[in-house]
Amino acid sequence: xxxxxxxxxxxxxxxxxxxxxxxxxxxxxxxxxxxxxxxxxxxxxxxxxxxxxxxxxxxxxxxxxxxxxxxxxxxxxxxxxxxxxxxxxxxxxxxxxxxxxxxxxxxxxxxxxxxxxxxxxxxxxxxxxxxxxxxxxxxxxxxxxxxxxxxxxxxxxxxxxxxxxxxxxxxxxxxxxxxxxxxxxxxxxxxxxxxxxxxxxxxxxxxxxxxxxxxxxxxxxxxxxxxxxxxxxxxxxxxxxxxxxxxxxxxxxxxxxxxx
Amino acid sequence: xxxxxxxxxxxxxxxxxxxxxxxxxxxxxxxxxxxxxxxxxxxxxxxxxxxxxxxxxxxxxxxxxxxxxxxxxxxxxxxxxxxxxxxxxxxxxxxxxxxxxxxxxxxxxxxxxxxxxxxxxxxxxxxxxxxxxxxxxxxxxxxxxxxxxxxxxxxxxxxxxxxxxxxxxxxxxxxxxxxxxxxxxxxxxxxxxxxxxxxxxxxxxxxxxxxxxxxxxxxxxxxxxxxxxxxxxxxxxxxxxxxxxxxxxxxxxxxxxxxxxxxxxxxxxxxxxxxxxxxxxxxxxxxxxxxxxxxxxxxxxxxxxxxxxxxxxxxxxxxxxxxxxxxxxxxxx
Numbered sequence: 001x002x003x004x005x006x007x008x009x010x011x012x013x014x015x016x017x018x019x020x021x022x023x024x025x026x027x028x029x030x031x032x033x034x035x036x037x038x039x040x041x042x043x044x045x046x047x048x049x050x051x052x053x054x055x056x057x058x059x060x061x062x063x064x065x066x067x068x069x070x071x072x073x074x075x076x077x078x079x080x081x082x083x084x085x086x087x088x089x090x091x092x093x094x095x096x097x098x099x100x101x102x103x104x105x106x107x108x109x110x111x112x113x114x115x116x117x118x119x120x121x122x123x124x125x126x127x128x129x130x131x132x133x134x135x136x137x138x139x140x141x142x143x144x145x146x147x148x149x150x151x152x153x154x155x156x157x158x159x160x161x162x163x164x165x166x167x168x169x170x171x172x173x174x175x176x177x178x179x180x181x182x183x184x185x186x187x188x189x190x191x192x193x194x195x196x197x198x199x200x201x202x203x204x205x206x207x208x209x210x211x212x213x214x215x216x217x218x219x220x221x222x223x224x225x226x227x228x229x230x231x232x233x234x235x236x237x238x239x240x241x242x243x244x245x246x247x248x249x250x251x252x253x254x255x256x257x258x259x260x
Numbered sequence: 261x262x263x264x265x266x267x268x269x270x271x272x273x274x275x276x277x278x279x280x281x282x283x284x285x286x287x288x289x290x291x292x293x294x295x296x297x298x299x300x301x302x303x304x305x306x307x308x309x310x311x312x313x314x315x316x317x318x319x320x321x322x323x324x325x326x327x328x329x330x331x332x333x334x335x336x337x338x339x340x341x342x343x344x345x346x347x348x349x350x351x352x353x354x355x356x357x358x359x360x361x362x363x364x365x366x367x368x369x370x371x372x373x374x375x376x377x378x379x380x381x382x383x384x385x386x387x388x389x390x391x392x393x394x395x396x397x398x399x400x401x402x403x404x405x406x407x408x409x410x411x412x413x414x415x416x417x418x419x420x421x422x423x424x425x426x427x428x429x430x431x432x433x434x435x436x437x438x439x440x441x442x443x444x445x446x447x448x449x450x451x452x453x454x455x456x457x458x459x460x461x462x463x464x465x466x467x468x469x470x471x472x473x474x475x476x477x478x479x480x481x482x483x484x485x486x487x488x489x490x491x492x493x494x495x496x497x498x499x500x501x502x503x504x505x506x507x508x509x510x511x512x513x514x515x516x517x518x519x520x521x522x523x524x525x526x527x528x529x530x531x532x533x534x535x536x537x538x539x540x541x542x543x544x545x546x547x548x549x550x551x552x553x554x555x556x557x558x559x560x561x562x563x564x565x566x567x568x569x570x571x572x573x574x575x576x577x578x579x580x581x582x583x584x585x586x587x588x589x590x591x592x593x
Contacts, residue, residue: 008268015274114366114388117285130289132366134390150439152364152390177362177392178401186403186438191394217351218394219293220358227289 010124018118020167021127021159028169029113029133035082035104037075041067046168051160056241058173059199060213062206063242069207077204079103085139092142106140113155122232127159127167128240130226136182148182151199156224156240171241175213175224191216208242262574265376273374276381279423280372280414284383287425288367294337294360296330305415305424311585313429313555318586320550328547347397365389365408373572375582378416381423382572382582385410390438403438411569411584427585431556431568447560552589 006014024044031040045067046055052067057074064070082103089105090098096105113131120127135151158171179197180189213223223245225238236243262270283303290299304310308321312329319325334357341356351359369386386409393402413427434443449455556568575582 008271011271011275015271015278018278114368115285115288115364116367117282117289119282130285132288132364134366134388152392178394180401180439182439185440186392186401189401191396191399191401215394217354218359218362218392220351220354220395222355222358226293227286229286 005122014120014124017120017124017127017161017167021118021120021129022116024159024167024169025113025116025129025131025155025157028172029111033108033110035107035109037078038071041071041075044169045070046160046162046170047164048162051162051168051170054170054241056171056173058171058206058212058240058242058245059203060176060211060215061200061203062209062212063173065207065242073204073206081202088142089140093144106144106146108136108138110137111135111151111153111155117227119228119230121234122230125161126170126234127161128228128231129157129159130224130228131155138182149179149198150182151179152177154224154226156226158234158239158241160234171239171244173212173224173240177215212245262376269376269378272378273381276374276378276414276416276423277372277383280381280383280412281367281370283414283423283425284370284385284410284412285367288365292362292364293358294363295357296333300326300329303422303424305417305426309426309585311427311550313427313549313551313584313586315430315432315553315556315558316547317549317553317555317589318429318551319548324548324550332546344395344397348395351395359395361391361393361402363389363391365406367410371571373574375578376574376576380416380426380578381414382575382578382584383410383412383414384569384571385412389435392438404435405438405441406432406435407443408432409569413578413584415578427583429555429569429584429586431566432558433566434559443559444561447558451560451562551586554592555586555590 028040028044031037031044046052054065055067055070056063056065057070058064064073086096086098086102086105090096090102096102111133112135113133115132116129117131118127118129131154133151133153133155135153136148137151138146138148140146154175154177156173156175157169159167160170161167176197176199178186178189179199180186214221224240225244231238238244262273265273286303287299290296304322304325306322310322310325312319312325319328337360338356341351341354341359344359345352365387366389367385367387370383371385372381372383374381387407389406389408391404391406396402409431411427411429411431412425414423415426416422417424434447435441436443436446556566557563569584572582580587
């Protein structure tokens with residue numbers, strides 16, 4: 001006999017909720033690709049104060065916490081970099097106008113997502129999901145050439161259904177497996193170099209700076225924990241925000257004094 | 261719209277379609293983590309009807325699937341881990357199982373149908389995958405790309421009220437070393453027995469983190485000799501991603517005595533062998549199948565278009581016409 005926990009109305013809402021969450025992540029990747037980062041934060045991320053305060057954007061080197069911090073890093077600092085890059089491109093190419101519409105001129109940034117694995121909480125208030133992205137970035141240079149790199153990565157997120165009934169991104173964690181130049185043999189890429197990658201430099205100085213994931217050891221550090229499995233209600237310790245990833249404790253192979 | 265079904269039936273089928281996507285993705289992430297016990301132990305139908313197939317044949321019944329994918333999988337990972345721990349003592353208390361390669365067979369282009377009777381769901385996927393070995397003794401990555409197709413059946417367990425994996429057929433098409441392969445030229449060279457395909461200067465094999473099977477555990481490796489320290493069919497060491505031992509010839513010539521000319525060195529045993537094998541790791545690399553292959557062929561420039569796992573059509577109930585289970589070795593032109 002089937003265990004009936006939900007009415008038909010509740011069941012179809014749950015089916016629809018999962019689709020909404022997948023749609024949200026797809027839109028996030030497209031806005032990121034189009035340099036519409038402000039729009040992404042304004043339309044896809046949490047809006048209610050209780051969630052804005054605890055929202056986070058993480059990567060291998062830490063977390064930005066709170067929408068203000070996220071916005072400063074993800075939009076303001078990024079816009080500064082775009083302006084600087086455009087200044088250099090305009091200096092080399094007088095035909096190129098130094099206007100906002102030309103931000104990202106010569107760039108292609110595509111972190112398309114695949115392999116969606118989404119779990120809706122039993123109480124229907126939150127969801128979590130993981131996607132895999134064979135991401136690519138090709139950044140134009142002032143001389144007209146470009147530098148293209150691969151970014152294979154897990155993209156993990158917690159979502160919350162706000163009081164409005166809309167699903168929003170609450171915690172986002174991008175767990176990069178390797179960054180390397182397109183067209184090179186991955187077998188020529190060294191591990192354990194200790195040198196910061198471009199992605200690490202770009203990640204700046206997060207609110208909580210520490211090793212979240214060390215790809216030199218593959219996935220053996222067990223975080224982020226994938227795939228998400230069935231749960232009833234949201235538990236921060238099991239989420240993709242900073243509370244889900246305690247600092248490496250002393251003695252762990254990935255522990256580094258400088259990050260302690 | 262399936263208007264002949266009630267709203268409740270359609271909701272049930274919509275849940276089943278989502279479950280197919282979720283279970284396959286869960287399978288994928290567990291496989292990439294090399295958590296084979298969870299991959300195969302948490303959401304598979306455990307009956308004799310369960311099957312998992314690859315180009316080399318079909319494992320029939322859950323015992324055979326488990327033997328190939330768990331019993332005969334973990335020991336290789338531990339061997340590689342122990343080798344690495346000699347060089348990296350700091351990993352001694354790491355999770356040994358997930359020290360292996362990241363076999364990330366991403367899922368895309370899914371087409372999913374639920375049976376009118378609500379008892380099964382069928383799904384086809386294309387997978388542009390990557391296999392990355394981060395932790396190697398030589399402190400260099402290793403990596404392969406691997407493009408495959410999947411045909412997957414799922415069944416509804418009415419007693420438990422949950423969907424389970426029932427059948428899977430994996431059909432690899434092409435691949436090669438990241439990011440320097442030319443799959444078309446590699447296939448041509450392999451066919452003609454010409455040298456090694458691109459793979460670049462290899463940093464040397466080293467003990468490796470266990471090498472690794474591909475989608476679902478059993479042998480995978482696209483056209484390479486088994487990697488040093490890795491199990492059967494694991495991605496080859498860097499620089500060995502080209503033509504393996506000899507060219508296999510066209511499709512018609514590929515059904516060798518072991519039914520598996522495409523995965524050099526693999527040992528195949530047919531039905532009955534599974535239950536006799538008891539020694540963990542003792543049958544290293546040996547794959548047991550109830551239905552020997554070939555089921556599908558790696559791409560060559562002289563082959564017909566293959567539609568081995570055709571997308572699922574709308575269907576009423578699972579039967580021999582509507583399943584990804586292969587019961588007999590198919591005839592090949």
